[in-house]
Amino acid sequence: MVEHxxxxxxxxGHAFIEMCKGRWREFRREPSAFFFVLFMPLxxxxxxGFAFSGNRLETYGLGWPKSSGALDPLVSQVHDSLSKNPQVxxxxxxxxxxNTALLRGDIxxxxxxxxxxxxxxxxxxxxxxxxxxxxxxxxxLAQMAAGRQDILRTQDEAINVPGTRYIDFLVPGLxxxxxxxxxxFGIGATIVVNRRENLLKRYLVTPMxxxxxxxxxxxxxxxxxxxxxxxxxxxxxxMFKFQVHGNIFSFIAFAMLGAAAFTAIAILCGSRxxxxxxxxxxTNLISVPMMIVAGVWFARTNFPTWIAGPARLLPLTALVDGxxxxxLEGATLATVASEAxxxxxxxxxxxxxSRKLFKWY
Amino acid sequence: MAAAAERPALLAHGLTKQYGExxxxxxxxxxxxxxxxxxxxxxxxxxxxTTVEMLEGLVRPDAGEITILGRSLATDRxxxxxxxxxxxxETTLYKRYTVAETVALFASFYAQSLSPEVVIKRLQLExxxxxxxxxxxxxxxxxxxxxxxxxxxxxxxxxxxPTTGLDPQARRSIWELVAELKKEGRSVLLTTHYMEEAEVxxxxxxxxxxxxxxxxxxxxxLIRDTCGEMVKQVRQGTLEDVFLQLTGRSMRNG
Numbered sequence: 001m002v003e004h005x006x007x008x009x010x011x012x013g014h015a016f017i018e019m020c021k022g023r024w025r026e027f028r029r030e031p032s033a034f035f036f037v038l039f040m041p042l043x044x045x046x047x048x049g050f051a052f053s054g055n056r057l058e059t060y061g062l063g064w065p066k067s068s069g070a071l072d073p074l075v076s077q078v079h080d081s082l083s084k085n086p087q088v089x090x091x092x093x094x095x096x097x098x099n100t101a102l103l104r105g106d107i108x109x110x111x112x113x114x115x116x117x118x119x120x121x122x123x124x125x126x127x128x129x130x131x132x133x134x135x136x137x138x139x140x141l142a143q144m145a146a147g148r149q150d151i152l153r154t155q156d157e158a159i160n161v162p163g164t165r166y167i168d169f170l171v172p173g174l175x176x177x178x179x180x181x182x183x184x185f186g187i188g189a190t191i192v193v194n195r196r197e198n199l200l201k202r203y204l205v206t207p208m209x210x211x212x213x214x215x216x217x218x219x220x221x222x223x224x225x226x227x228x229x230x231x232x233x234x235x236x237x238x239m240f241k242f243q244v245h246g247n248i249f250s251f252i253a254f255a256m257l258g259a260a261a262f263t264a265i266a267i268l269c270g271s272r273x274x275x276x277x278x279x280x281x282x283t284n285l286i287s288v289p290m291m292i293v294a295g296v297w298f299a300r301t302n303f304p305t306w307i308a309g310p311a312r313l314l315p316l317t318a319l320v321d322g323x324x325x326x327x328l329e330g331a332t333l334a335t336v337a338s339e340a341x342x343x344x345x346x347x348x349x350x351x352x353x354s355r356k357l358f359k360w361y
Numbered sequence: 362m363a364a365a366a367e368r369p370a371l372l373a374h375g376l377t378k379q380y381g382e383x384x385x386x387x388x389x390x391x392x393x394x395x396x397x398x399x400x401x402x403x404x405x406x407x408x409x410x411t412t413v414e415m416l417e418g419l420v421r422p423d424a425g426e427i428t429i430l431g432r433s434l435a436t437d438r439x440x441x442x443x444x445x446x447x448x449x450x451e452t453t454l455y456k457r458y459t460v461a462e463t464v465a466l467f468a469s470f471y472a473q474s475l476s477p478e479v480v481i482k483r484l485q486l487e488x489x490x491x492x493x494x495x496x497x498x499x500x501x502x503x504x505x506x507x508x509x510x511x512x513x514x515x516x517x518x519x520x521x522x523p524t525t526g527l528d529p530q531a532r533r534s535i536w537e538l539v540a541e542l543k544k545e546g547r548s549v550l551l552t553t554h555y556m557e558e559a560e561v562x563x564x565x566x567x568x569x570x571x572x573x574x575x576x577x578x579x580x581x582x583l584i585r586d587t588c589g590e591m592v593k594q595v596r597q598g599t600l601e602d603v604f605l606q607l608t609g610r611s612m613r614n615g
Contacts, residue, residue, distance in 0.1 A: 018469035022455065022462075029457040029493075197453035205417050205449070205519075207442040208470035361419070 023220025500531025
């Protein structure tokens with residue numbers, strides 16, 4: 001066997017650098033990590049981007065009672081015109097089958113064409129906004145088909161300003177969402193598993209400074225952020241010609257601040273438990289409500305103010321808003337200072353709390 | 362250097378640790394001399410793990426002194442950590458690191474370390490150097506953990522149940538390695554549930570129960586003293602007989 005020779009001792013790589021290399025290695029070799037970081041945001045973008053883009057018109061289901069006798073020529077003219085219109089899905093039937101179609105949501109309103117001098121009657125639920133809209137559109141089409149002449153001369157002009165499409169709104173939201181989930185479910189979970197498997201304890205019986213382990217996770221987080229940002233921005237450009245309107249470096253800097261804040265939150269969540277079920281429950285408890293109220297997919301304008309107001313103080317909301325303002329409105333870092341402050345407060349509080357709470361084993 | 366070699370590798374005096382109502386460790390003292398292997402035996406819940414964790418610096422004792430390689434563990438922790446090697450129970454290292462990457466990671470923790478290649482060769486892992494840990498057998502993985510414990514050329518080794526769950530061949534190969542490490546003048550503190558392991562490796566055995574050392578001596582002494590009558594009988598007494606005689610035969614909960 002090899003002899004015990006102290007002269008064989010030599011200096012090797014620095015612990016912190018080796019740890020950071022390790023973080024990258026784990027990311028690269030863990031297929032699920034790669035999938036969630038790279039493909040999930042792209043999948044969301046593709047599905048939602050294509051679902052809510054293009055100039056497909058809204059269509060409306062219209063119920064038309066079957067009549068036994070011959071139709072009045074004017075009514076039959078309107079019927080033929082409506083049935084050919086791409087915005088109208090005309091469904092004919094007896095009153096029972098039309099009611100069933102109404103309950104199923106196949107049609108929004110039922111029209112009763114004028115019978116024996118009575119006015120046309122539209123039956124619909126006025127509390128249903130889509131049905132109210134259908135009533136206006138269908139009445140308009142029916143009047144035109146009956147020969148109405150419009151008095152005002154009108155024409156349409158399409159607005160195509162970059163940054164006003166749904167996809168432009170969506171992409172910064174997906175960047176923020178990806179930063180949150182890959183921090184909480186990536187770093188937090190890794191720390192919990194390392195604790196459960198006694199790896200953190202094993203580190204404590206070496207002269208390595210424990211902060212090197214924590215800091216390596218922060219650096220590792222930035223590796224992942226680079227991959228996330230590249231995937232989403234390149235994917236957005238390729239699929240939808242999405243571009244950051246503001247300064248791309250401000251966008252990246254703000255994303256880095258968000259990643260730092262969520263890394264600190266993830267470390268805090270993973271600071272004590274060695275039970276993955278507890279960790280999963282905690283991350284879901286934090287992330288699911290934030291995903292709903294932060295306005296990742298849709299604007300928060302539909303929420304009542306008692307939700308929308310406090311939601312502004314959540315880290316995901318601050319990250320979404322800041323990224324969106326830089327990307328869409330060309331805001332500078334100075335003008336997103338209030339969003340940045342929210343993130344900095346979470347970052348600092350989470351670091352302080354983790355230092356107090358962190359258990360190595 | 363000569364003077365340092367005279368001093369015991371590990372000296373613990375009056376270690377005590379209380380967890381709520383439970384006095385887990387109640388005044389344990391022990392010495393590990395240079396080049397000596399001491400085995401700590403005890404049923405689950407006897408205070409063995411707490412004792413070892415205090416000696417490794419993971420748990421702070423309520424009372425007592427620990428001196429390792431001539432320095433106080435309480436005040437010179439970094440000095441001590443640079444010079445000890447540890448194999449913990451039930452540890453899992455990164456499953457997707459190769460053997461070479463794992464050993465190099467641990468090498469980076471120490472101010473001075475052996476070359477990873479040398480240690481990998483010593484543990485007969487050179488064929489597996491570029492294999493990820495998840496693709497190794499239990500015995501091979503345990504050898505990787507030993508490689509990590511040896512990377513800083515330690516003077517004192519803590520081996521906590523190093524062969525639990527291994528097949529007999531893997532166990533024998535680890536025994537041979539520990540015997541060699543002793544010959545090189547390294548000191549070993551071993552905990553184990555296998556009496557045969559203690560009999561083969563340990564120069565002295567300490568049996569711990571209810572937080573106290575209840576018996577101490579060479580395996581032969583303990584067998585002679587405790588199983589005197591048995592020896593006259595048909596079969597030779599073993600350390601297993603000693604252990605069961607002293608700690609009782611009822612099952613313990615961890």
